[in-house]
Amino acid sequence: MRLRRGQKPTRRLAHVWNEANCTACGACIIACTATNAPEMMHREEKGWNSLASNIRRIESANAQGRPTMLLNQCQHCEDAPCVHTCPFGAVYYNDDGLVAIDERLCIGCSYCVAACPYNVRWMHPDNGLPKKCMGQACLDLVAANQQPACVQACPANARDFGDLNDPNSSVTQTLRRLPNRVLLEKAGTKPKYFIVESAS
Amino acid sequence: MNVADLTLQADVAHWSWTIALFLWFVGIAGMGSVAYYFSRKAPLAITIFASLVIGLLLVVSHLTRWWNLPVTIFYAVLELSFNFQSWMFWGFVILSVHLVFSAVVVLANIPYLQRFWFLRWGAVLNQSNLFLGGFAFAGFMATVYSGFLISTAAGVPLWNTALIPVLWVISASVATVAVLELFYVFGWVEEREAAFGLRIGMGLDVMKLLAVLAFIHISLTVGTMGAQIGAERMFSGDLAMLTWIGVIGIGILLPLAIGAFTLLFGKKKPLLAVSAVAALAGVLFLRAAVLLAGIWEPLVI
Ligand code: SF4
Ligand code: SF4
Ligand code: SF4
Numbered sequence: 198m199r200l201r202r203g204q205k206p207t208r209r210l211a212h213v214w215n216e217a218n219c220t221a222c223g224a225c226i227i228a229c230t231a232t233n234a235p236e237m238m239h240r241e242e243k244g245w246n247s248l249a250s251n252i253r254r255i256e257s258a259n260a261q262g263r264p265t266m267l268l269n270q271c272q273h274c275e276d277a278p279c280v281h282t283c284p285f286g287a288v289y290y291n292d293d294g295l296v297a298i299d300e301r302l303c304i305g306c307s308y309c310v311a312a313c314p315y316n317v318r319w320m321h322p323d324n325g326l327p328k329k330c331m332g333q334a335c336l337d338l339v340a341a342n343q344q345p346a347c348v349q350a351c352p353a354n355a356r357d358f359g360d361l362n363d364p365n366s367s368v369t370q371t372l373r374r375l376p377n378r379v380l381l382e383k384a385g386t387k388p389k390y391f392i393v394e395s396a397s
Numbered sequence: 398m399n400v401a402d403l404t405l406q407a408d409v410a411h412w413s414w415t416i417a418l419f420l421w422f423v424g425i426a427g428m429g430s431v432a433y434y435f436s437r438k439a440p441l442a443i444t445i446f447a448s449l450v451i452g453l454l455l456v457v458s459h460l461t462r463w464w465n466l467p468v469t470i471f472y473a474v475l476e477l478s479f480n481f482q483s484w485m486f487w488g489f490v491i492l493s494v495h496l497v498f499s500a501v502v503v504l505a506n507i508p509y510l511q512r513f514w515f516l517r518w519g520a521v522l523n524q525s526n527l528f529l530g531g532f533a534f535a536g537f538m539a540t541v542y543s544g545f546l547i548s549t550a551a552g553v554p555l556w557n558t559a560l561i562p563v564l565w566v567i568s569a570s571v572a573t574v575a576v577l578e579l580f581y582v583f584g585w586v587e588e589r590e591a592a593f594g595l596r597i598g599m600g601l602d603v604m605k606l607l608a609v610l611a612f613i614h615i616s617l618t619v620g621t622m623g624a625q626i627g628a629e630r631m632f633s634g635d636l637a638m639l640t641w642i643g644v645i646g647i648g649i650l651l652p653l654a655i656g657a658f659t660l661l662f663g664k665k666k667p668l669l670a671v672s673a674v675a676a677l678a679g680v681l682f683l684r685a686a687v688l689l690a691g692i693w694e695p696l697v698i
Binding site for chain 2: 242243244245255257267269278281282283284285286287299301302303304305306307308310311312313314315316318319320324325326380381384386
């Protein structure tokens, strides 16, 4: 359900990625595309030079020259620039605290793509819609009380998804127990994608 | 600390030459409307209207779901989902108003149409300072909008500066002076209008030069990493040719040199034509360089 201005969501669903547990196998990335955009399997998002997926793998090296890897995806920001910029209100906050899209109201201007500081949106080459986490298939899984595809696919228990408003949810407990961070905190977007820094 | 990823905005959001041309046409139409208040000539009215129509066709062609526009507007009206926070929404409003005003002005400037009594109200409005003041204001706001449109795209730090709307207004004014110069060359206006004379044109060129250099300098020195890398691409990277030769050399220094020559030796129409075309091209190159230089803030690991 679309939240009106000033309304608070009932749940604050959020993703957690444990970078210490992650083996960089890429199962979540492939599961994401296979579940939400199967027509894009084996097709590239040209701007990213990688599989068109709602999860983007960013490889680099740290100061010591050791390889590093970051999995990036929509942060479901609580002050989301993509929501502020969409001209006809196609991008909105829903009652679960997720940033969603109403396809009827989208004209494909890609303003939301340019407005996202995390560079997680991509334009679908077939239908012209801006894509990002969560895809419709994952929303359906969540509505059926299941975990999203990436969480189910991860063989290393590096991913979790749950309600930050629920003190007993696994995500709340993990975030309370283990050191974690968010990306581009200074951007002021109030992101809800948490990177846990030590193994659980 | 390592820069993990560099993604060009033009590769993912696809705002490149089509959008640069859109911004260019909107700038010409916008500041052209301000000029029309002072110089009420038919060629200018037609140029404003044509620029606006071409600009709008370009931007609509860029929408990946242009065919959904009527459906979107229908549901947005029905459900009142318009986003008043969005500069793109305000752009739709401002450009629609500007288009209607400019259609009236064009109507009043086509003698054939003035034969029909039911269209003569156009000529009446075209005499009204109030109406033409509104037209000038709509044009100015369209130019300002075209700057805020990109400066509020939070994903591209190079653009997130209030200098862009200022730069857009100055450069669109340069383009308007160039259009009037071309009209003079073609003999469509008697003499270049006093208010938009040579000295004002040269002053605008100098202001544009300062604004372009300030934009690059501020991004390079106090911008975030994404803004710095974008500005570096303009200053010394893959877009340096476009910046130094296109924006500054052709777009500013050449018209300035021709202006100085004209002040010393008098007007030569072929030279004025070169100056005007160069200035117009420079304004387009500026928009293209700024758009193409945009990258996302690299996520530092
Ligand atoms: S929740 Fe679904 S859409 Fe989001 S990253 Fe995971 S698999 Fe992809
Ligand atoms: S990460 Fe980007 S796409 Fe997701 S909510 Fe934030 S601004 Fe919007
Ligand atoms: S592409 Fe669609 S969802 Fe994104 S800003 Fe434009 S209209 Fe809104």
